[in-house]
Amino acid sequence: MQTLLKNLRIIDTTLNIDQKADILIDNGNIEKIGTGIEVNDWNVDIHDMEGCIAAPGFIDIHVHLREPGREDEETVVSGCMGAAAGGFTAIASMPNTDPAADAAEIIESIITKSAKTPVDVYPIGAATIERKGEVLAPIGELVEAGAVAFSDDGVAIKTAGILRRIMEYASMYDAPVIEHCEDESMAGGSMNEGLNSTRFGLTSIPPIAEELTVARDIMMAEYTGAKVHIAHISTAKAVQLVREGKAKGIKVTAEVTPHHFTLTDDSLIDYDTNFKMNPPLRTKTDMLAMHEGLKDGTIDCIASDHAPHAIEEKEMEFEYAPNGILGLETTLGLTLNNLYHQGVLTIPQIIEKLVVNPRNILGIPVPVIREGEKANLTIFNPEKEYKVRVTGFKSKSRNSPFDGYTLKGAPVAIYNRGKFVISQVSG
Amino acid sequence: MNFSVSGSSVSKGETFKDTVRNIEAMKVDMIVVRHGSAGVPQYLTRISDSVVINAGDGIHEHPTQALLDMYSIREKLGKLEGLKVCIVGDIAHSRVALSNIFGLQAMGAEVSVCGPATLIPRNISELGVKVIHNIDEAIQENDVLNILRIQLERKAKAAFPSTREYHKYYGITKERMEKNKKDVLLLHPGPINRGVEISSEMADGEHQIILEQVTNGVAVRMAILYLLGTRQGEEN
Numbered sequence: 331m332q333t334l335l336k337n338l339r340i341i342d343t344t345l346n347i348d349q350k351a352d353i354l355i356d357n358g359n360i361e362k363i364g365t366g367i368e369v370n371d372w373n374v375d376i377h378d379m380e381g382c383i384a385a386p387g388f389i390d391i392h393v394h395l396r397e398p399g400r401e402d403e404e405t406v407v408s409g410c411m412g413a414a415a416g417g418f419t420a421i422a423s424m425p426n427t428d429p430a431a432d433a434a435e436i437i438e439s440i441i442t443k444s445a446k447t448p449v450d451v452y453p454i455g456a457a458t459i460e461r462k463g464e465v466l467a468p469i470g471e472l473v474e475a476g477a478v479a480f481s482d483d484g485v486a487i488k489t490a491g492i493l494r495r496i497m498e499y500a501s502m503y504d505a506p507v508i509e510h511c512e513d514e515s516m517a518g519g520s521m522n523e524g525l526n527s528t529r530f531g532l533t534s535i536p537p538i539a540e541e542l543t544v545a546r547d548i549m550m551a552e553y554t555g556a557k558v559h560i561a562h563i564s565t566a567k568a569v570q571l572v573r574e575g576k577a578k579g580i581k582v583t584a585e586v587t588p589h590h591f592t593l594t595d596d597s598l599i600d601y602d603t604n605f606k607m608n609p610p611l612r613t614k615t616d617m618l619a620m621h622e623g624l625k626d627g628t629i630d631c632i633a634s635d636h637a638p639h640a641i642e643e644k645e646m647e648f649e650y651a652p653n654g655i656l657g658l659e660t661t662l663g664l665t666l667n668n669l670y671h672q673g674v675l676t677i678p679q680i681i682e683k684l685v686v687n688p689r690n691i692l693g694i695p696v697p698v699i700r701e702g703e704k705a706n707l708t709i710f711n712p713e714k715e716y717k718v719r720v721t722g723f724k725s726k727s728r729n730s731p732f733d734g735y736t737l738k739g740a741p742v743a744i745y746n747r748g749k750f751v752i753s754q755v756s757g
Numbered sequence: 758m759n760f761s762v763s764g765s766s767v768s769k770g771e772t773f774k775d776t777v778r779n780i781e782a783m784k785v786d787m788i789v790v791r792h793g794s795a796g797v798p799q800y801l802t803r804i805s806d807s808v809v810i811n812a813g814d815g816i817h818e819h820p821t822q823a824l825l826d827m828y829s830i831r832e833k834l835g836k837l838e839g840l841k842v843c844i845v846g847d848i849a850h851s852r853v854a855l856s857n858i859f860g861l862q863a864m865g866a867e868v869s870v871c872g873p874a875t876l877i878p879r880n881i882s883e884l885g886v887k888v889i890h891n892i893d894e895a896i897q898e899n900d901v902l903n904i905l906r907i908q909l910e911r912k913a914k915a916a917f918p919s920t921r922e923y924h925k926y927y928g929i930t931k932e933r934m935e936k937n938k939k940d941v942l943l944l945h946p947g948p949i950n951r952g953v954e955i956s957s958e959m960a961d962g963e964h965q966i967i968l969e970q971v972t973n974g975v976a977v978r979m980a981i982l983y984l985l986g987t988r989q990g991e992e993n
Contacts (some may be wrong), residue, residue: 523879528879528881601795
C-alpha cells in the first residue's frame with residue numbers, strides 16, 4: 331500500500347532540512363521525497379497537504395495511561411489513539427498504574443497492548459516497588475523488558491538515601507531518573523501558595539516544596555553522575571536551579587507542560603476542578619519563566635502530563651477532586667498557539683522540543699525524514715484555527731480545562747508503523 | 758429541610774453533584790450551604806438554579822458572619838469608615854477573617870491582623886492588610902479587636918507550640934487590656950475557647966459584645982433570607 335503526501339513543507343532539524351516537497355511512502359517506508367511526484371496507480375492513497383508542515387514524529391514523554399487499574403479512564407489503546415489524534419507518533423507512559431509498573435510483566439504487557447496501534451509506547455518503570463520509596467524496583471529486568479527511564483511519578487523519590495541508590499543503579503543502564511519534584515512534608519495542598527490561595531481559601535503547595543526537591547535531585551545527579559530529568563517544572567526558581575545545574579555540566583534536563591506555559595493560578599477563581607493538577611498552576615512570573623527557560627534551552631522539552639480522570643471524580647468539591655488534566659490532544663495546539671504565534675519559539679525550536687530532545691533524554695532513536703527510512707511523521711498546520719471540543723477527544727476521559735478554547739495551530743495527521751491516521755482534533 | 762454529611766449519601770461515595778441534584782429534585786428555592794471545602798458555594802451556583810447562600814466554606818469565607826460583625830460594630834460605635842479593626846488569631850485557618858477583611862475594607866475601615874507568623878498567610882499584606890505580631894501593639898493601635906477562635910480541631914495546633922504559649926502571648930486578658938488602653942471593642946464569632954484566645958473575665962466583661970453579635974446575627978440572616986429569597990434587585 332502506497333501513500334503519497336503532496337505539497338508538504340518538510341522540516342527535519344536533525345538533517346537540517348527545510349524544503350517544500352512530496353513524500354511517497356511504500357509499506358511504511360519513505361520511498362521517495364521530491365517535488366511533483368506523480369503516480370498513476372489507483373491504489374495509491376493521495377493527500378494534498380498544502381499549508382502543512384511534516385516533521386519527524388512527535389513524542390510526549392509524560393503520559394498517564396491508566397492500564398492496568400483504571401481502564402475506565404484510559405487504556406493503552408485509547409491513550410495511543412489520543413496520542414495519534416494529537417499528532418504524536420510516540421509516548422512514554424508513567425508507571426503509577428495500579429499495580430505500579432514495577433515488574434517486567436507490566437512493562438511487557440503495555441508494549442504488547444500498544445503493538446497494533448500506530449504509536450510507539452516507551453514505558454517508564456517504577457523506581458521503587460509500589461512507588462513507595464523503600465525497595466529498589468528490578469531496574470535491570472525492567473530495562474530488559476523495555477523500560478526506558480525510572481520514576482515514582484506522582485511523588486518524588488522518598489528519601490535522599492534511596493534516590494542515591496536508584497541513580498547509581500540506573501546509571502549502569504544509562505537510564506534517566508525522572509522526578510516529580512515535591513517535598514512530601516509540604517505536599518497535599520490544592521493549589522499554588524500565594525495571594526490567590528489566600529483569596530480563594532484553598533489549601534496550598536508552596537513553590538519551595540518543588541524547588542527543594544529540584545535542588546536535592548540536581549545535587550544528587552552531580553554526586554552520582556546520573557541523569558536526572560525534572561518532570562513538569564513549574565516555578566521560576568526551579569527553572570533557575572536547572573539553568574545553574576546545566577551550566578555546571580550536571581546531567582539535568584527538564585520538561586514543561588502546556589498548562590504551565592499557558593495558564594496561571596488566576597484560573598482557579600471559579601473552583602473548576604479541571605484546573606486542578608500537581609504541580610499546581612503558578613503565578614504569571616512563573617509562567618513567563620517557563621517561556622524564558624524554553625527559549626534559552628534550560629527547558630529541553632514539552633510534555634503533557636496527560637492525566638485522565640473519570641467525570642464523577644472531577645465533579646467534586648475542589649479539595650476532594652483528583653489532580654491532573656488531559657494533554658495529548660491539546661499539547662500541539664497550545665504549543666503552536668501560545669509559543670509559536672506569540673513569538674516565544676520558532677517551528678524548528680518546537681520540533682527540537684517535541685521530537686529530538688525528548689528522545690535524546692530517554693536515549694531512544696530520533697526518526698529522520700529521508701528516503702529509505704521508516705516513515706515516522708507528524709503533519710501539522712500551524713495556521714489552522716479551530717475550537718477545542720473535548721467531546722471529540724479519542725481519550726476516554728474528558729477532564730480538560732481547554733474545552734471551548736480557540737487555538738491556532740492543529741495536528742493534521744501522523745504516519746507511523748505503516749499507518750496513516752488523520753486527526754479529527756480540529757474538526 | 759436539613760441536610761448534613763453524616764445523614765446523607767455523601768459519606769457513601771455519592772458525588773457532590775448528585776447530592777445537589779437530589780436536593781433540587783425536592784424543589785427547593787434556596788440552598789444555605791456550610792461546607793468544609795472552599796469554593797463549594799460557587800460550584801453550587803454553576804450546577805443549581807436555586808439561590809445559594811454561603812454560610813461558610815472551608816477556610817475561605819463566611820460572609821454572613823462578616824455582615825453581622827460589621828452591623829454589630831456600627832451599632833456600637835456608630836460608623837465603620839475610618840475605624841481601625843484588627844483580626845486576632847488564626848487568620849490562616851479562618852473563614853471569618855477573609856470575609857471581615859473584604860467587608861470592612863469595602864466600608865472604609867482600616868484592617869490589620871495579629872497573630873503568630875505561622876497562623877498568618879504569607880501573602881495577606883498584598884490585600885492591604887497590616888500584619889502585627891505583638892498583641893499589645895494591636896490593642897494600642899485599634900478601635901476594635903475581632904478575636905478569632907483558635908481552631909483546635911483544625912491544623913492550627915501544629916502551627917504554634919501550645920495553647921498555653923498562645924494564651925500567654927496572644928490571649929486577651931484583663932491585665933493586658935489595663936496595661937494598654939481600655940476603650941477597645943471586643944468581638945468574637947464564637948464558640949469561645951475560654952482561657953485560650955480570651956480569658957473568662959474578658960469574655961464576660963464590659964468591652965465585649967459577643968452576645969449582641971449573636972442577636973444581631975439573627976436579624977442579619979433574616980434580612981439575607983428575605984432579600985435573596987424574594988430575589989430583590991433581580992429583574993424578574
